[in-house]
Every structure is written in structure tokens, then in C-alpha cells.
Amino acid sequence: xxxxxxxxxxxxxxxxxxxxxxxxxxxxxxxxxxxxxxxxxxxxxxxxxxxxxxxxxxxxxxxxxxxxxxxxxxxxxxxxxxxxxxxxxxxxxxxxxxxxxxxxxxxxxxxxxxxxxxxxxxxxxxxxxxxxxxxxxxxxxxxxxxxxxxxxxxxxxxxxxxxxxxxxxxxxxxxxxxxxxxxxxxxxxxxxxxxxxxxxxxxxxxxxxxxxxxxxxxxxxxxxxxxxxxxxxxxxxxxxxxxxxxxxxxxxxxxxxxxxxxxxxxxxxxxxxxxxxxxxxxxxxxxxxxxxxxxxxxxxxxxxxxxxxxxxxxxxxxxxxxxxxxxx
Amino acid sequence: xxxxxxxxxxxxxxxxxxxxxxxxxxxxxxxxxxxxxxxxxxxxxxxxxxxxxxxxxxxxxxxxxxxxxxxxxxxxxxxxxxxxxxxxxxxxxxxxxxxxxxxxxxxxxxxxxxxxxxxxxxxxxxxxxxxxxxxxxxxxxxxxxxxxxxxxxxxxxxxxxxxxxxxxxxxxxxxxxxxxxxxxxxxxxxxxxxxxxxxxxxxxxxxxxxxxxxxxxxxxxxxxxxxxxxxxxxxxxxxxxxxxxxxxxxxxxxxxxxxxxxxxxxxxxxxxxxxxxxxxxxxxxxxxxxxxxxxxxxxxxxxxxxxxxxxxxxxxxxxxxxxxxxxxxxxxxxxxxxxxxxxxxxxxxxxxxxxxxxxxxxxxxxxxxxxxxxxxxxxxxxxxxxxxxxxxxxxxxxxxxxxxxxxxxxxxxxxxxxxxxxxxxxxxxxxxxxxxxxxxxxxxxxxxxxxxxxxxxxxxxxxxxxxxxxxxxxxxxxxxxxxxxxxxxxxxxxxxxxxxxxxxx
Numbered sequence: 001x002x003x004x005x006x007x008x009x010x011x012x013x014x015x016x017x018x019x020x021x022x023x024x025x026x027x028x029x030x031x032x033x034x035x036x037x038x039x040x041x042x043x044x045x046x047x048x049x050x051x052x053x054x055x056x057x058x059x060x061x062x063x064x065x066x067x068x069x070x071x072x073x074x075x076x077x078x079x080x081x082x083x084x085x086x087x088x089x090x091x092x093x094x095x096x097x098x099x100x101x102x103x104x105x106x107x108x109x110x111x112x113x114x115x116x117x118x119x120x121x122x123x124x125x126x127x128x129x130x131x132x133x134x135x136x137x138x139x140x141x142x143x144x145x146x147x148x149x150x151x152x153x154x155x156x157x158x159x160x161x162x163x164x165x166x167x168x169x170x171x172x173x174x175x176x177x178x179x180x181x182x183x184x185x186x187x188x189x190x191x192x193x194x195x196x197x198x199x200x201x202x203x204x205x206x207x208x209x210x211x212x213x214x215x216x217x218x219x220x221x222x223x224x225x226x227x228x229x230x231x232x233x234x235x236x237x238x239x240x241x242x243x244x245x246x247x248x249x250x251x252x253x254x255x256x257x258x259x260x261x262x263x264x265x266x267x268x269x270x271x272x273x274x275x276x277x278x279x280x281x282x283x284x285x286x287x288x289x290x291x292x293x294x295x296x297x298x299x300x301x302x303x304x305x306x307x308x309x310x311x312x313x314x315x316x317x318x319x320x321x322x323x324x325x326x327x328x
Numbered sequence: 329x330x331x332x333x334x335x336x337x338x339x340x341x342x343x344x345x346x347x348x349x350x351x352x353x354x355x356x357x358x359x360x361x362x363x364x365x366x367x368x369x370x371x372x373x374x375x376x377x378x379x380x381x382x383x384x385x386x387x388x389x390x391x392x393x394x395x396x397x398x399x400x401x402x403x404x405x406x407x408x409x410x411x412x413x414x415x416x417x418x419x420x421x422x423x424x425x426x427x428x429x430x431x432x433x434x435x436x437x438x439x440x441x442x443x444x445x446x447x448x449x450x451x452x453x454x455x456x457x458x459x460x461x462x463x464x465x466x467x468x469x470x471x472x473x474x475x476x477x478x479x480x481x482x483x484x485x486x487x488x489x490x491x492x493x494x495x496x497x498x499x500x501x502x503x504x505x506x507x508x509x510x511x512x513x514x515x516x517x518x519x520x521x522x523x524x525x526x527x528x529x530x531x532x533x534x535x536x537x538x539x540x541x542x543x544x545x546x547x548x549x550x551x552x553x554x555x556x557x558x559x560x561x562x563x564x565x566x567x568x569x570x571x572x573x574x575x576x577x578x579x580x581x582x583x584x585x586x587x588x589x590x591x592x593x594x595x596x597x598x599x600x601x602x603x604x605x606x607x608x609x610x611x612x613x614x615x616x617x618x619x620x621x622x623x624x625x626x627x628x629x630x631x632x633x634x635x636x637x638x639x640x641x642x643x644x645x646x647x648x649x650x651x652x653x654x655x656x657x658x659x660x661x662x663x664x665x666x667x668x669x670x671x672x673x674x675x676x677x678x679x680x681x682x683x684x685x686x687x688x689x690x691x692x693x694x695x696x697x698x699x700x701x702x703x704x705x706x707x708x709x710x711x712x713x714x715x716x717x718x719x720x721x722x723x724x725x726x727x728x729x730x731x732x733x734x735x736x737x738x739x740x741x742x743x744x745x746x747x748x749x750x751x752x753x754x755x756x757x758x759x760x761x762x763x764x765x766x767x768x769x770x771x772x773x774x775x776x777x778x779x780x781x782x783x784x785x786x787x788x789x790x791x792x793x794x795x796x797x798x799x800x801x802x803x804x805x806x807x808x809x810x811x812x813x814x815x816x817x818x819x820x821x822x823x824x825x826x827x828x829x830x831x832x833x
Contacts, residue, residue: 192442194435200424201432208419212433212483213404274423 020267020319024282028289035293044296047171056288058175059084059234059241060258061281064266065186066230067259068280072190073223074203074272075124075131079139080231080259081250083116086142087235088245089150096155105157110232116142117228121221139256146247156244165240175237182233186226187277199223203272231255262287265315286315332395334359334522335380335411335491340389342375349375351546352389357491357522362513364525364537364554368566368785368817372546373526377493380524381413382406393490412489414480414497422469427451429468430482454482458512474505481512492516493524498532499618510536528566528616530559530821542566559823560814567785567813575790576769578809583608583793586643587777588746590628593637597623599801601637605746605777610768612792613781614816620801621781622664625750628779629661630654655684660739664751664781666728670735673724677716680723681705681737688742705741712737713763729760736767745776752780753787765791785813 032053036044043049063080070077087109094105116138123134156162164174190196201209202219210216234255239245250256262283268275290311294304333356342350350372357363367373378384380391382400391398393409400406406413420429427447428435436443451464458478468476477497484492494513498506513536516523527533533540533554540557542549542565549565583606593601597620605611615621626632630648639646641657648654651661663669671680682705689700696702706719714733716726723734732752739747752768753761768791772778782788788795795807797819805819 188441192444193440194437194442197428197431197435197442198433200428201421204421204423205419208421209433211403211407211419213407214433273421 019278021276021278021282024266024279024286024315028282028286031286031293032289035296039296041296044292051168051171051173051176053288053292054176054179055173056291057284058179059238059253060255060262060287061179061284062182062230062234062237063255063259064262064280064284065183065277066227067263068186068266068268068275068277069190069199069223069230070131070227071260071263071268071270072203072272072275073199073220074206075220075223076135076260076270077120077224077227077231078132078135078256079116079120079142080227080234081254081256082139082142082146083113083228083231084235084238084250084253084255085245085247086112086116086146086250087232088239088242088249089146089247090245091161091236091239092155092157092244093150095158095161097158099158099160102158102161105161106236109236110229113228113232114225117225118221120228121224124224125217125220143247143251150247157239162240162243165237175241178233178237182230183277183281190276195219195222200273204274258287261312265312265319267319283315286311332392333357334361334394335524336392336395337376337380338390338392340376340379340391341387342372342379342384343387348546350379350386353543353546353548355541355548355551357524359490359522360517360520361538362517362523362525362536364527364533364540365543366528366530366533366540366562366566367543368528368783371543371566373543374495375546376543377413377495377524377526380406380411380491380493382411407487407489410488410490411493412484412487412491413493413495414477414484415495420468420476420479422467424468425465426455426462426468426471426479427464429479430454430486432483434486450486451482454485457485458482459508459515472505474501474508477501477505477509478512481516489521491522491524493526495526496528496618497525498527498529506532528821530562530823533562534559563814563817563821567817576766578793579608579773581608583777587641588628589640590634591638591640593627593634593639595623595627595632595635597632597801598627598634601627601634601803603796603803605779607775607777608772609793610772610778610780610791612788612795613779613798614783614785614788614795615798615804615820617783618800619798619820621798622750623801624798625661625748625779625781628654628748629659631661652687655688655742655744658743658745660684660742660744660747662732662735662739662747662749662752664754666731666735666754667724671723671731674722676720677709677714677723677726677734678702678705678719680734681709681719681741684738684742699741705737708737708741709734712740712767727760728754728756729763732756732760732764733767736764736771740771747771747776747778749778749780749782751782751784753782753784761787785816789813789816 033045036042063084066080067077090112091105091109094108095101120135120138123129124131127134167174169177190199198209198214198219201212201214202216206216235250238249242249263280264270265286266275266279266281266283268279290308294307299307336356338354340350340353353372353376355376365373365376375384379386382403382405385401398409421432430451431447436446448464455462455464455478458481460475460478462471462475462478468479471479497509501509510532513523513525525537537554539551539553540562541551542562544566585607586604587607588605590601590603601624613621613624623632627634630650630653633649639648646657648657654661667673672683682700685699693700709719712733714730714737716730723731726734749768753764756764768778780788780791789811793809795811795816797804797807797816799820799822804822807815
């Protein structure tokens with residue numbers, strides 16, 4: 001028997017199973033469509049309505065992509081909300097309405113993100129500080145510096161930059177295109193590069209990974225850099241969307257905890273080593289379609305919050321039960 | 329075998345605070361040879377292997393691979409030198425595929441992307457070489473332990489390791505998988521790999537080894553070709569030490585009245601356990617690390633309860649499904665991991681001694697009154713001779729012996745009439761050991777009983793009135809007081825299962 005033939009032959013006989021992400025995706029779509037039909041707001045199903053739905057996904061989606069990397073590697077990043085605020089404020093401060101400053105502002109913001117990610121990664125990877133504490137600390141520091149330095153509105157972004165958030169390509173908003181491209185890219189990195197494989201290895205069994213010769217600290221650092229960069233892109237998007245950044249934009253959006261929530265809903269386990277981008281994106285879609293549905297139904301804001309919380313717990317519980325069966 | 333050995337270790341010394349784990353150990357292994365290392369728990373086998381694998385650095389001595397001196401500061405360097413250690417605990421990623429596991433840290437890539445085709449093909453080829461047809465895409469978590477072990481070995485093959493170290497590879501395997509693994513080791517040997525095989529299962533060692541080295545207390549006793557090393561000689565060399573006579577005297581009257589018994593006890597790790605404990609006796613339980621002796625302790629005190637079987641306590645049938653029930657029925661547990669399971673290290677000596685009393689007291693019983701009074705527990709601690717500057721001092725600051733006495737005090741205060749000791753004197757100095765043995769004896773002489781589980785054989789033989797020996801989750805035999813270490817070791821190695829009938833009857 002030739003070796004080449006074997007893998008295919010075996011793969012053929014495997015039962016087809018929907019992935020968890022795909023099921024979550026279907027549920028989200030069903031919720032959205034049903035609510036639209038029931039409430040009679042059928043125009044929500046038009047291209048414009050859908051692009052509105054997807055627009056809601058962008059900021060959380062971007063942060064969630066980054067969070068997926070750090071959670072997969074067995075870490076976590078609580079500083080993303082503060083970093084988003086820093087980037088949004090910095091972008092509008094540097095641009096100050098001038099189109100010429102768009103590129104320098106973006107570069108400066110991403111550099112700040114690299115520094116923040118580097119600090120987080122160093123603390124967690126090399127300093128072996130518990131990631132919850134380390135990133136909570138860096139987040140507090142960033143928020144503190146930001147609040148002291150910019151208690152006023154720091155100006156607004158350039159109009160051309162703002163336009164990016166509102167214009168679209170063949171009816172698909174640019175930010176949505178950006179999210180899709182970055183999500184595909186992130187998924188490719190995780191599933192088909194050595195770096196991605198190492199992220200799974202380090203998250204799954206740090207000691208085993210070290211024994212296999214992986215420099216685990218560097219992998220952790222890399223994951224944190226990626227998470228910060230994604231948070232930065234989300235911050236830039238929010239600055240464009242809101243015309244100017246405020247020092248509380250990240251905190252008010254609860255991007256730190258919600259990004260963790262969507263990642264975990266998507267099936268990435270908090271311990272690391274299992275999960276992926278597809279699940280996170282499905283989690284974000286679930287949040288967005290729930291939000292949109294609650295709006296269509298006119299659910300009270302506080303009740304909305306309660307329902308969201310309940311759904312997070314339910315989703316994770318379903319996953320935990322499914323996983324237990326699988327393991328045992 | 330005129331050429332240099334594939335692996336040579338000379339004069340290896342490694343000391344840890346308080347113990348010399350390895351004392352000038354020489355060891356070598358030729359290509360195409362299986363060299364077994366035997367020794368009791370704590371003889372230094374694992375330390376030697378950790379040095380070879382680059383996890384520990386030796387204090388003195390040298391390692392040569394094919395006559396080139398080596399110095400390892402990290403496991404990666406040992407791997408690069410062609411040494412692959414297959415540990416007892418596997419280091420696999422359960423959520424990832426077989427191929428991804430085998431290539432962990434060494435993923436082949438083409439233009440920056442993983443070359444999955446190549447990973448799959450090479451994995452299939454490696455697995456075929458090992459005689460299995462596991463799907464390279466299957467998740468490792470869904471494989472049996474034996475298949476997982478094959479994946480671990482495939483990792484070593486991928487590395488083209490010249491020296492493969494197997495640390496008790498069959499500990500988790502059943503009989504059939506064990507045979508399969510031994511065949512695999514033979515194939516590796518044929519391919520010219522030097523194999524260091526650590527096991528204390530004698531039948532395996534005799535079946536597979538070309539040479540045998542015996543370690544004891546960090547020293548090499550001897551190395552012999554398998555043909556001239558008899559099982560009995562190996563066992564004697566592994567044990568060979570003097571009994572110390574600081575053990576208390578046995579009871580004058582033969583214990584009769586039954587206190588506690590298990591009939592046909594069974595759970596995931598235990599099979600067909602029949603155990604009888606009589607008033608006034610200390611019953612020893614011996615066995616190897618994976619024999620189920622710890623599982624037995626956990627079953628008795630309800631930590632990991634029995635699934636099947638019946639327990640009888642003072643003639644009444646009882647089921648003990650939780651530690652709380654065990655405590656309520658007067659059973660006390662003195663665990664091996666004092667700091668982890670036994671004590672609240674940051675709380676005071678007094679708090680620790682009062683722990684179970686308070687746990688069993690009613691929710692609103694008043695503190696420092698009645699049985700919970702400090703004065704009462706202080707008396708208890710004093711009579712136990714717990715040496716602390718002040719009983720309000722954190723128990724973590726006490727010596728191991730005093731910590732152990734504090735735990736014993738806890739059960740005395742609780743008026744327990746049966747104690748389960750696991751490794752009663754691990755990490756305790758000689759003087760405190762004698763005091764603990766004395767207390768144990770006094771405890772049973774007052775009409776109570778003790779089950780003691782220990783891997784320290786002289787201790788077990790010295791203190792026990794009877795010894796049951798466990799092997800692979802079963803009771804392999806029972807020995808009377810004063811049996812030889814050789815007899816205990818033989819039973820625990822799974823030898824002489826035939827004598828079992830004689831011993832029990």
C-alpha cells in the first residue's frame with residue numbers, strides 16, 4: 001500500500017460533522033431573520049440593512065480576532081479597551097482634521113500598539129506574570145495616562161479618514177471588507193503557518209512545547225503583539241466612525257470583556273490550545289444579530305444587558321457539555 | 329561492540345538540598361542495545377534521566393554521545409544531540425491532530441505556509457514503521473493511551489534520535505499493549521537505536537534488556553548482562569539495606585475484632601479489593617507507584633470512592649462517598665502531600681489542629697467553647713509534643729515532623745478510631761520519625777487501628793503488623809509481620825502471584 005494513498009482513504013470514511021462555528025453562524029442568522037420577519041422590518045434584510053448589521057460587527061470583531069490569538073496561546077488581554085481609547089484619541093489628536101496627517105497618525109498609532117503589545121508580551125511571556133494581572137495593570141496605566149493627558153476633546157480626524165468608515169465598495173462598507181480580509185488572514189496564519197501551529201502548541205501544553213524546542217516566550221510575545229495591533233485597528237476604525245476619539249471609547253464599549261466573551265462563545269477554550277478565528281467571528285455575529293434583534297423588538301436597554309449575559313453563559317455551557325462528551 | 333558507546337555518562341553527581349540524588353554514577357549504552365535501569369522509588373533513576381534529557385544539570389561528571397563530550401543546558405540541546413526522552417506523562421496536545429503533534433516545533437513549511445501534505449505523508453510513513461495505521465488527521469485526544477504512546481515514539485523517530493530513553497513506558501498500558509510496545513522496542517533496537525529502558529516490572533526487563541543496571545540510593549550497585557542477572561539478584565540489589573530497629577514493639581495480644589473491611593471493592597483504579605482491618609493493628613499497604621495503593625487510600629476516605637463493593641465499619645455496612653462522611657464515621661486521613669492536602673500553611677498550628685472539629689461542628693457553634701476551646705486543643709498539642717514557639721504561629725513555619733504531629737492531633741481531637749496514613753514520614757528527620765511511629769503504635773493500642781501506605785519498605789515492614797501488597801490495582805498478596813523486603817518487592821513486581829493463594833489461605 002502506498003503511503004500517499006492512505007490519508008485520503010482514511011479521510012473518506014470520516015463522518016461529516018458541522019463545526020461549532022458553523023452551527024453558531026446558522027443560529028445567529030436564524031435569530032436575525034426570524035426577528036426581522038416577525039417584527040415586519042423586512043427592509044433589515046436588504047443589502048443596506050445587512051451592511052448595517054455587519055457594521056456593528058467591525059469594532060468587536062477586530063478586537064476579538066486579536067483576543068483569539070492571546071487566548072489560544074494561553075494568555076488573555078484585558079488592556080485592549082484602554083488601548084483602543086489611546087489609539088482613538090491619539091489618531092484624532094495627531095490628525096487634527098488635516099488629511100496630510102492621516103498616514104503619520106496611523107503609523108504612530110500602530111507603533112504605540114506595538115509598544116503596548118511588546119510590554120504585555122514581555123510581562124506575560126518573559127516575566128511570567130499572570131496575564132490577567134499584567135494586562136489589567138498595563139490597561140490601567142494606559143487609561144490613567146490618557147485621562148490625565150486628554151481631559152478635553154483632542155480635535156477630530158481628517159474628513160477623508162472619516163469617509164473611510166462610511167463609504168463602501170459595491171455596497172459593502174469598507175470597514176466590513178477590512179474585517180473580512182483580516183479575519184481570513186488571521187485564520188490562515190493560525191491554521192497554516194508554523195507560527196500558528198506554535199500558538200496552538202504553547203497554549204495546549206506549554207511544557208511540552210518547550211521540550212519540543214519551541215521558544216514559548218517568543219510565541220506568547222508574538223500573540224500579544226498581534227492582539228494589540230488588532231485593538232489598534234479597532235481604535236482607528238472607531239475614531240473614523242465617531243469623527244473623534246474620546247478617552248472612554250474603549251471602556252464604554254466594554255471591548256475587553258466582550259472580546260473575551262465572543263472568543264469563548266466561539267469555542268476557543270480559555271486555557272488555550274483549542275479554537276480558532278471562525279468561532280470568534282460567529283460569536284461576534286451572534287452578538288451583532290442579538291443586538292439588532294433586540295432593537296427591532298424594542299427591548300429595554302437593561303433587559304438587553306441581562307439577556308446578553310444569559311446568552312454568554314448558555315453558549316459556553318453548551319460548549320462545555322459538548323466537550324465533556326467528546327473527551328470522555 | 330568495539331566502537332564507542334552511543335551514550336556514556338561518567339561520574340554523574342547531582343545533589344538536591346538535603347539529599348544526594350546521584351553519587352558518581354557511571355552508565356553507558358551502545359547502539360542497538362537495550363539497557364534497563366532498575367531501582368526502587370527514589371533510587372535516582374528519574375534524576376539520571378532528567379540529566380540526560382537536559383532538564384537538570386549535573387553537579388559533576390560528563391556525558392558523551394558517540395565519544396563527543398556534551399553539555400546540556402536546555403532540553404532542546406539534548407534533543408539536538410540525538411537524545412529523545414519519552415516521559416511517563418506524555419507531552420501531547422489532545423486537541424491537535426497526530427501529524428501536528430509529531431511535528432510540534434518542527435513544522436515543515438513552504439513559502440511560509442505549513443506543508444500539510446508533507447506532514448501527513450511523513451506521519452503516515454512513521455506510523456507505518458511503528459506498525460500502526462492511525463489516521464494522521466485524527467485528534468490525539470481521541471486515541472487510546474497506547475496509541476498516544478506510539479505518537480510519542482514517532483516523535484522520537486522523526487528526530488532520528490540515536491538514544492531513546494523510556495521512563496516506565498508500560499505504566500499505563502494493559503498486557504496486550506505492553507507486548508506491542510516491547511515488540512516496538514525490539515524493532516528500534518534492530519534499527520541501531522540505543523535504548524535506555526527504565527522499569528520496575530521485572531518480566532519486561534527480563535524479556536527485553538541486553539544489560540541491566542541497578543541503582544540504589546543514588547549509587548550504581550552493578551551492571552550485568554541480562555543473561556547473568558537473575559531476577560532475585562536484581563531484587564536483592566535493589567533492596568539491600570539494613571533494617572533499623574527504632575520501630576515500636578508489636579502488640580502482645582493477637583488482634584481479632586474486626587474494625588473495618590472492604591469486600592470486592594472496585595473503581596477505575598482498583599479491582600477486587602478485599603481488605604480487613606482489625607482493632608489494635610497497623611496494616612501496611614505496599615506497592616509500586618502505579619499499583620493503586622494511593623487509590624486505595626482515596627477510596628477508603630471517600631475522596632475517590634469505590635464504585636462497586638461493600639464496606640463494613642464496626643460490623644455495620646457503610647458507604648463512604650465523601651471525605652465528610654469518612655470523618656463523621658471516625659476515619660482520619662494523614663496525606664502524603666502534607667502541604668497540599670494536609671495543612672492550611674498560612675494558618676496557625678491551633679487552627680490546623682482544630683480543622684476537622686470545626687468542620688464537623690454545627691454552623692453556629694460558638695468558637696473557643698466546649699470541644700473547640702483553645703485550651704483543650706493546646707493540651708492535645710502539648711501531649712503530642714508539637715514543638716512550636718506558640719500555637720498561634722503559622723503551621724508552615726514548623727518542621728515536617730511537627731506538621732505531621734499537628735495533623736495527627738487533629739484526628740485525635742476528633743476522636744477518630746481509624747487513621748489512614750500515606751507516606752507517614754516522607755521528608756521527616758529520623759528523631760521525629762521514631763516519635764511518629766511511637767504515636768501510631770499508642771494510637772492502635774488504645775483499641776483503634778491504622779492503615780499505612782508507604783513506599784519506604786523498611787518503614788512499612790518495621791511498623792506494620794501485616795502487609796498487603798498491591799500490583800496493578802489488585803491485592804497481590806498478604807505477608808505477616810517481619811517478612812523480608814525481598815518478599816514484598818517480589819509481590820509488588822508482580823512476581824510470585826502463585827504464592828498469593830498460600831499467603832491468603
